[in-house]
Amino acid sequence: MDFKDVPAIVTGGASGLGEGAARALAAAGAKVAIFDLQEERGQAIAEELGGIFVRCDVSSAESAEAAFAAAREVHGACGIAVNCAGIAPAGKIVGKEGPMPLADFDKVIQVNLVGSFNIMRLAAAEMATREPNADGERGVFISTASIAAYEGQIGQVAYSASKGGVVAMTLQAARELARSGIRVNTIAPGLFMTPMMSGFPQEVQDSLAATLPFPQRLGNPDEYGMLVDQIVRNPLLNGETIRLDCALRMAPK
Numbered sequence: 001m002d003f004k005d006v007p008a009i010v011t012g013g014a015s016g017l018g019e020g021a022a023r024a025l026a027a028a029g030a031k032v033a034i035f036d037l038q039e040e041r042g043q044a045i046a047e048e049l050g051g052i053f054v055r056c057d058v059s060s061a062e063s064a065e066a067a068f069a070a071a072r073e074v075h076g077a078c079g080i081a082v083n084c085a086g087i088a089p090a091g092k093i094v095g096k097e098g099p100m101p102l103a104d105f106d107k108v109i110q111v112n113l114v115g116s117f118n119i120m121r122l123a124a125a126e127m128a129t130r131e132p133n134a135d136g137e138r139g140v141f142i143s144t145a146s147i148a149a150y151e152g153q154i155g156q157v158a159y160s161a162s163k164g165g166v167v168a169m170t171l172q173a174a175r176e177l178a179r180s181g182i183r184v185n186t187i188a189p190g191l192f193m194t195p196m197m198s199g200f201p202q203e204v205q206d207s208l209a210a211t212l213p214f215p216q217r218l219g220n221p222d223e224y225g226m227l228v229d230q231i232v233r234n235p236l237l238n239g240e241t242i243r244l245d246c247a248l249r250m251a252p253k
């Protein structure tokens with residue numbers, strides 16, 4: 001799909017991989033709206049990219065509906081949506097304090113899985129109203145899973161479950177939205193240098209990097225943005241989850 005002047009929404013665009021996606025989309029000519037909880041950083045990036053910032057909690061129906069309406073008002077109906085908003089708290093099924101509080105599990109599912117669906121349902125409804133291109137294409141939705149969907153480490157039960165749900169929705173959604181000319185793909189990142197990761201001590205970062213077959217370094221958000229760019233461009237990519245992980249297969253811990 002062509003990017004020129006296409007309204008694009010990036011959730012989690014105020015940080016890390018979402019910022020990488022927002023920069024790639026803006027560089028390709030899209031009109032970017034950043035949806036995030038972090039207002040200051042989100043505003044600053046949006047301003048730099050000539051886009052807009054809208055405060056949005058992806059796990060809330062009302063908040064996301066209001067954010068889509070606000071972005072539509074300024075840019076028009078969304079043609080590209082990239083969902084990067086996410087959280088990754090660690091927690092064991094049974095920890096030192098006993099069984100994991102159910103609310104902790106629920107919170108991760110609400111943000112990572114329900115949030116992804118929330119953005120997908122609203123984006124798809126808007127995309128379906130757009131004029132199709134010569135291929136019949138009206139929109140592209142990209143979600144962000146994790147390789148923890150496949151190789152969840154000890155302490156990642158909620159995170160793995162949420163990302164596994166995102167992977168499972170991908171083909172289903174691509175099938176269902178095909179009749180509207182909307183493609184759906186998911187990126188499953190390995191290890192990337194983002195604020196989510198840079199909080200870890202240097203030795204932890206180094207030991208994580210040492211587990212990567214090649215290249216032996218954490219990815220940069222612009223390398224995530226490169227894949228977003230390619231997914232939007234290539235009309236044949238549909239219903240797929242793409243690992244972007246330097247051939248990493250995570251160990252149990």
Ligand SMILES: NC(=O)c1ccc[n+]([C@@H]2O[C@H](COP(=O)([O-])OP(=O)(O)OC[C@H]3O[C@@H](n4cnc5c(N)ncnc54)[C@H](O)[C@@H]3O)[C@@H](O)[C@H]2O)c1
Nearest residue numbers: 012015016017037057058085086146189191192194195196
């Ligand atoms: N960094 C990695 O190595 C890595 C690996 C695999 C998967 N991921 C996934 O990629 C996505 C982005 O991660 P990141 O590393 O860029 O993290 P990050 O913490 O740098 O950015 C996440 C952004 O999401 C926003 N956010 C959190 N909850 C939100 C909510 N309810 N509504 C709206 N915005 C919300 C945060 O404010 C933040 O700006 C996440 O889904 C994460 O699980 C990251």
